[in-house]
Amino acid sequence: MKTWFCVTSSFDDRGRVTAGITSTIQAEEKPESGYTETKTKDIYTDWFGTEAEARKFVEEAKLA
Incomplete structure (x- = not known):
């Protein structure tokens, strides 16, 4: 078994971004990664094989 890390990122219509590691499995x-669109924001869930990769993605998303 392998541990996978989920990063959830949210991009709202005003350009604000939030991201963080929200789950492990x-x-x-x-x-499978996912995508949800709401009236005011887009929410993505992406999975990574290491915590370091997940943290790097979080930091890059926050700079978007």
Whole structure:
């Protein structure tokens, strides 16, 4: 089993961005990433194989 790290990022209509590691899961295969669109923002869930990769993605998303 491998630990996968989920990063949830949110981009609102005003240009504000939030991102963070929101979950971990033990699985053989990487979970599928997802996307949800609401009236005022877009929300993404992305999965990473290491915590370091997830943290790097969080920091890059915050700079978007």
